[in-house]
Amino acid sequence: MFVLVEMVDTVRIPPWNFQRQLNDAIAEELNKKLANKVVYNVGLCICLYDITKLEDSYIFPGDGASHTKVHFRYVVFHPFLDEILLGKIKYCSQEGVHVTMGFFDDILIPPESLQQPAKFDEAEQVWLWEYETDEGAHDLYMDQGEEIRFRVTDEVFVDTSPTGPTAAATDTPAQPGQSTAPPPEDSGEKKEAPYTLILLPHVKVEKRRTD
CATH class of the missing domain: 3.30.1490.120 (RNA polymerase Rpb7-like, N-terminal domain)
Incomplete structure (x- = not known):
């Protein structure tokens, strides 16, 4: 690790x-x-x-x-691939289950790596595993704050160094009243994490809600 x-x-x-x-x-x-x-x-x-x-x-x-x-x-x-680590579920989204280790948060279990069949509950913003038993199907939830053991399957590095101004698309002169300045950056644009771990759950989530 x-x-x-x-x-x-x-x-x-x-x-x-x-x-x-x-x-x-x-x-x-x-x-x-x-x-x-x-x-x-x-x-x-x-x-x-x-x-x-x-x-x-x-x-x-x-x-x-x-x-x-x-x-x-x-x-x-910098954990090596296939290393087993322990963390906690930070939150869930359509992208998958986001895990934290306290000092590092850019950890993701993508939907295709979850125990199947799995589905995302839009109302509660949580992933759940539809666990089949002899008594029928039960929903086992991946709730925020739950400990989870996982295996590192991949890593993604993104170069987030500042870049210079982009060149103009064409050399066509600006028309009267038309600005030549580049458009302002979208303040709502999602920033990419410079380092992300991609995971696979190592043990089954077996938390069944009783309410």
Whole structure:
């Protein structure tokens, strides 16, 4: 679930931190930059483990800060495929069952991976499994807050780095009164998660409502 990843970065230390031990100042800056951030194709960064090498520090003209190339190891959340994990159901939607581990929420069990036959209750916004017994069918609900054990079947990384302005579709000059500025972004547009785990339930959900 957690792995140590070797990384290299150039760390900038502002002048007001020069009185501190260099290792302490660098550790603080690295955690500010990386902790709780997703590094593309690496995983969710948790905390600095250790610093393995410091190269020479430089001060560049026009910048009073020092710049040091640092080799270090960072604790990263990146479960391997088929690993079994434990979480809680955060909520359900048409997309599937959304699971949280407390420190990481972008975990999804898609509808096709749920125990079948399964259906989504629009009124209660919950997925349920229509469990067949000798006494007939029973609805077993996947309620919010319930613990669930799951197996990691896939992972999706999305590069969410800022991009430059898009080029105009054509070179046709704008007509009088027509704006050449790009249309404003839709504020309701759903943002993509930089790192998502795709899951398969590892054990059956057997919570039957009695009400």
